[in-house]
Amino acid sequence: MKGYCLNRLIKGIIITVKESDFVSFFKKYSLDLFSFSYIYVPDQLQAEQVVVDSILAVSLKEKELIDKLVKIPSTGFNDAKRLNGKLQILLYSKVASLGKTRSQQLNGSVSDQSGMKSKYSDFYSLGLDRREVIFLKDSAGKSIEDISKILGKSEYEVMAILAGTRDTLVNASSHLQGF
Amino acid sequence: MSCSLQRDSLFGVTPLGLENSESCEKAQFIVGYLDASLSPKKLTEIDEHLKGCDICYGQMLDSTKKFNTIKRSVPHCKLKKTERDHFLEEVSLLSKQIYDKSKGNQNLVIKKQKIEFFKKMMSFLFSRELVLLYIFLGMVVSIEFWF
Known part of the structure; x- marks a missing residue:
């Protein structure tokens, strides 16, 4: 009975996450998200806007998840880590969908002020579906499982795209360097 | 998870262009080894295997070169x-x-x-x-x- 009462009491305690911790979570991932959105729209302001829009969209759509992250029940600390991972995947996923839409809207009218497009011409000559997979794997270091969740593709599809794209990039590079 | 693609080289090429008779059966795991997509047990196994197998070691060097080429080709945009x-x-x-x-x-x-x-x-x-x-x-x- 004593144990039961104590358990009920602990379950009832809810710990509020500090505002600074919550903010630092978004700050931590926003720079990576910016790099990801830059592969769709190679323009600084546009890429920043895609990230901000994605954060806003996810926070509006996933209210329950955000609430759970702000107020964690004392028995659910293990859940918090899982929820962080889930939120991260949702943010990447939103950047991917918004980035694609923005890229289509701009339809190549973005000027190459930073020189990234000319510097990474092989990469930017790839299609969007190949760019996103190779970026997430070889630059962001995501697992195949996470990439399939982010892009809504099967793991086999992701692996097939990855193999083809790696080949293309290696061949393009060796062709230029002559090895 | 079992997939033929996972077992083959993710570059989709014959390892180092070696003849099949010369290739080692463990060579198919080299890309996974460099990619950190192998299980810890398999990782240790390949780590040990690399010390004694010249074919796999050669392929690892070649694949590392290719990985570096890919990493140089993929932008990671950073702000000022x-x-x-x-x-x-x-x-x-x-x-x-x-x-x-x-x-x-x-x-x-x-x-x-x-x-x-x-x-x-x-x-x-x-x-x-x-x-x-x-x-x-x-x-x-x-x-x-x-x-």
């Missing part, structure tokens, strides 16, 4: 310090708003729960049975008082 600070400031303002909104929602939920609890208590305290009990007790007390 002032631009980065400005962007992070924008993100932190937005996340503060999200935090406040969520906290506000939580407070609203707690307020609603308190009102519900108060309503339940009142309906219990003024239920028919309890009111009758109060009257009965009142009568008993008044009888005791007068007599």
